[in-house]
Amino acid sequence: MKIFLIGYMGSGKSTFGPKLADAMQLPFFDLDECIEKQEGITITSFFIEKGEASFRKTEAELLRKLCSKNPSFVMSTGGGAPVHSDNMRYMNEQGVTVYLEMTPTQLAQRLAPDYKKRPLLRHLKEEELESFIKEKLKERESFYRKAQIILDGYQPDVAEVAKEILGMKRGE
Numbered sequence: 173m174k175i176f177l178i179g180y181m182g183s184g185k186s187t188f189g190p191k192l193a194d195a196m197q198l199p200f201f202d203l204d205e206c207i208e209k210q211e212g213i214t215i216t217s218f219f220i221e222k223g224e225a226s227f228r229k230t231e232a233e234l235l236r237k238l239c240s241k242n243p244s245f246v247m248s249t250g251g252g253a254p255v256h257s258d259n260m261r262y263m264n265e266q267g268v269t270v271y272l273e274m275t276p277t278q279l280a281q282r283l284a285p286d287y288k289k290r291p292l293l294r295h296l297k298e299e300e301l302e303s304f305i306k307e308k309l310k311e312r313e314s315f316y317r318k319a320q321i322i323l324d325g326y327q328p329d330v331a332e333v334a335k336e337i338l339g340m341k342r343g344e
């Protein structure tokens with residue numbers, strides 16, 4: 173079984189992912205970390221040196237490579253992954269997609285301490301963060317909402333989510 177966690181930056185995918193993988197006894201992949209490992213470069217440096225288009229190409233290719241090599245896992249994906257390269261449709265075909273939903277206010281609060289490390293946010297002033305996120309979410313929401321499970325990203329209950337996913341699979 174393949175489970176994909178999607179959602180905006182700061183929605184907790186990288187924290188919740190390993191917990192869910194643990195609960196479901198599945199391996200865990202963080203797509204951004206896999207890109208960093210494969211390319212030998214941080215995501216921020218990748219954006220600066222090679223640009224976003226090249227990042228999106230690598231992201232889509234590695235997503236497909238990991239899916240074809242691994243039958244089962246929980247994977248946290250970068251916030252932009254569902255929006256590009258037909259990835260959302262692909263993930264929905266491959267397995268179960270789970271959207272960790274949060275409001276722009278919650279996201280801005282969570283991102284504020286270290287948003288300067290994030291390539292798509294670092295140009296902003298802190299007071300611009302929330303309105304920027306609000307605009308971006310408007311663009312991305314229609315992709316995120318194609319997820320099969322939508323969770324309140326604020327402290328989702330791991331056991332409940334695992335149960336819901338297993339229930340979905342049984343009903344197939």
Ligand code: S3P
Pocket residue numbers: 179180181182185186204215249250251252253290291292
């Ligand atoms: C991005 C989100 C980041 C990373 C890259 C682009 C985005 O991942 O993939 O900086 O477009 O929202 P996280 O959502 O894991 O921070």
